[in-house]
Amino acid sequence: MKITQPTISSRSADLFKRGVDRLNAGQYTLAEALFREIVALDPNHAQAWHQLGVTLARQHQFAQGEAAMRRALALHESGELQRDLAWALLWQGRDGEAVAAYYAAIQQGVREARLFNNLGNLLKKHNQTVQAEAAYRAAIDADPAYALAHGNLAILQQDAGQCEAAEASLKRALELDPKANHLWLCYGGLLERQNRLDEADEAYCRGGRWESVQFLRRRVAHWQELERIDQAALQMIASGAAENLTPWGLLGIPSLTPGLHREAGRRFAESRWRGELAAAPLVERGAGLAQIDAALAAGEPGARLRIGYLSADFHEHATLRLLAGVLELHDATRFDIHLYSYGNHAPDAFWQMRLNALPATFHAIGGLTDAQAATQIARDGIHLLVDLKGYTTDTRMGITALRPAPVIVSWLGYPGSLGAPRLADYIIGDAVVTPPAAATHYSETLALMPHCYQPHDHRRERDVQPPTRAAAGLPERGFVFCSFNQTFKFNAPMASVWARLLGAMPASVLWLLDPGSERARANLHAFFDSQGVARARVIFAPRVAQEAHLARLPLADLALDTLPTGSHTTGSDALWAGVPMVSAVGALFAGRVGASLLHAVGLDELVAPDLEGYFQIALALASDPAWYAQIRKRLAQARSEAALFDTLRFTRDLERLYLAIVKREVEGGEGAVTVG
Known part of the structure; x- marks a missing residue:
């Protein structure tokens, strides 16, 4: 009996079915091999190119996955292909292209709740709140039981000050998915902002968000059972059980170790700015520093190191109160200072007067997206960008994640490692707060000030007459x-x-x-x-x-x-x-x-x-x-x-440290950066 050999078409069909089965089972290496065999047999098999792209993307090979999907699109246009391409683009930090791909998928008839939800997240991220709300509502229309879209709509409503609407949306989300820990975290946060602290505590506990429980209880000096709650929170860090676990809120836990704090920072960054961390850097590390270093060393006329300070707190706030003196005393003949403010608070008259008089250029970037702000910083040619916020309130580290400068420094606002090397190359400390022996607890290289990392404002009031003890509510006598x-x-x-x-x-x-x-x-x-x-x-x-x-x-x-x-x-x-x-x-x-x-x-x-x-x-x-x-x-x-x-001495020491950091970037080196 003659055995008939299978045709390429029938063999491809068999391989494709097996490949899809392996893909659905999470066996990505086997699936990739099967899809590659198909496209080797039949280079025009659009579906195989499509699924190969998905398989590669699921293995975090996003650029290769994109290339395979584009090969499929060249053979056959489809909404599902555009949807999956958008996902691969999103993970590469190419938000604009991802939005365009999502819209193309919608135009070609895809009406999936997850697609609309992802589109809404991208639009919200880029301050297109009206369009984001429409996308979330479209997700809910497509699947009224999709809890995630109700939760994301609630966050948008909360940001707009629509607390009652936000609470209703979160309650609906929790009815649909009562085991969703992140939704309980959002609900607890909404209640906490309204000072409904008992209800917030209950919400955090129901969601197992122990890091938020311990912080809330410390806020109100409710110290019972904290040791057990602290251990649960630390276990969440060690196991990676919770995304968006803000490292700042962990600082009150006595048993928190430097290693766990760094790990919390890493996980937070990767969950919050995943796309930005994956995107190609706007400026390569070290780019252009050799030229400015040589020009400064040679004393070339007009040569200045361009320093950018990035913060939301350029107003009457603790950071500015500390930093104002340094900004006023920077040597304008050697340093070109730029302030990038994304805060929404207007300074009072005194601080505005001081800001106006600074030897610095002020840039209001609060209305820009992270990508737009990073692009502006890169175009301004900043040599050294100093982030003053870290993981504190209102941070926008998506800007630094995009790498808008050849070297990035973390200083002053956040007392610890960011955990993600791409967010900052150096952290400014001193030999007491960041001893060289603790260098392994930092993703950044230590840059040590000679005395103290914290500056002082030389224009503070001196010898102001104090009130009487009675006026301050104190007894007349006693320590x-x-x-x-x-x-x-x-x-x-x-x-x-x-x-x-x-x-x-x-x-x-x-x-x-x-x-x-x-x-x-x-x-x-x-x-x-x-x-x-x-x-x-x-x-x-x-x-x-x-x-x-x-x-x-x-x-x-x-x-x-x-x-x-x-x-x-x-x-x-x-x-x-x-x-x-x-x-x-x-x-x-x-x-x-x-x-x-x-x-x-x-x-x-x-x-x-x-x-x-x-x-x-x-x-x-x-x-x-x-x-x-x-x-x-x-x-x-x-x-x-x-x-x-001594603010002047501090400023000169800081400037020498900045120059030493640049020198280190140009020439290389080991260990902490120090100045004598």
Whole structure:
């Protein structure tokens, strides 16, 4: 009997069916091999090219997947092909082309809820909110049970201030998918912003978003069961169980390690700016630096290093209060300074006057998309871009992810590693907050200032007349311990030390910044009640303007730092006001700032290795008038002598560090970048 050989067409059909089966089973290597065999037999097999492209894209070979899909499109146009091409383009950060492909798919009859939802996400990302809402509603029309589209519509409504509509959309999403943790996170966030804290806590717990539970409870000093909740949150990081887990909110967890904090940053970046991180860089690392380095070294007339500062906080905010002096004192003959502001807050008259007088060019980029803003920075020819936000509120690190400058530096706003090497090449610290031995905990290369990483504004008011103790709500006599840190930095071990201090100094009081929440005040009073501290001895200071706060600070006798996240601007404010501070060295950047500040004013003896040492130092200062007077005298002298308050010296050191970073990029090197 004669055996008939299968035709190319029948063999391709068999291979195609097997390939689709392997693709659906997630066996991508086998599927790829089968589809490649088909196109080798039949180069005009459009479906095989299409599915080969999908298989490659699912293996994160997006450029190769795109090429295969375009080969398929050249053979046969289809809406499904355009839909899958859009997905491959999206993952390469080519948002505009992805939007065009999605619209092409729609025009060719594709009416899938997922397509409309993805299109809505892209449009929202590029500030096309009207079109994004239409896309989300089209997704819901296509599949009313598609919970994700209801959730994304809710986020859009919330951003527009439509809280009632947003809540209704989120409730509908949760009815459809009650096990969706990210939807509970969104719902909890909406409730928290409305100060419905008990409901927010319940929502976070129902969704298993333990990182948000612990932060919310720390905000209101609800410290019961935190150790168990903290461990659950840390396990989420270690296992990668939750996307969009904001690293900033983890800083209050005492058992958070530097390694886990870096990992949280990496995961956050990859979930938040996936496309931008995958896109081709706008500017290659190091491009053009050799030329400017040589020109500066040769003293060529007009040669200036072009520095860009990127932030949302160029208004009356903690960052500008610290940075204003540096910006004013930059050497305009050697440095061309540009400020890129994406904030929506208008500065008051005083700060606007200072901004207008700066030797810098101001760029308002708040109305631009991340891609547009990055393109402008690249066109401006910035040599070194300094991101001042990191993973703090209102961050737009999609701009830096697109790499608009040949070197990017993280500084000042976020106390830790971003975790994603593409977001920043260097992080500015000092030998205390970022010791060279801790370099492995950073995705960035350490760039170390010689004294302290934190600047100071040389134009702060000096010797303002303080109010009376009575006017500030303090007793006329007695030692005043203070901590004006945010409540989320407090915890039971820290507060227990404070209670011990109050017990050892019977006439003393503890002066805290009002947390702005009756629940937090009640919880703090209840804790100190349990430690035997009368309520009258824990006094809450109202929130006032910065000038009024600096004026009242000298009424305090001793500032108490916090762990695991310590005093930052709060600490420098106290020291500037002449109030000594006791600190302890933490494991994280955020817990070492107080030690750095004290080192920079020459008061290293006020830094303890642990909480017991912290207690002993604070008690000795409070009970030894002679030693306390000596410390106050040294701190008063430091205002005119110490490196911490010498803004001009700091600025020149920072400029030398910038030049050293450029030199390192041009010539290479190992270890931290330092300046003597």
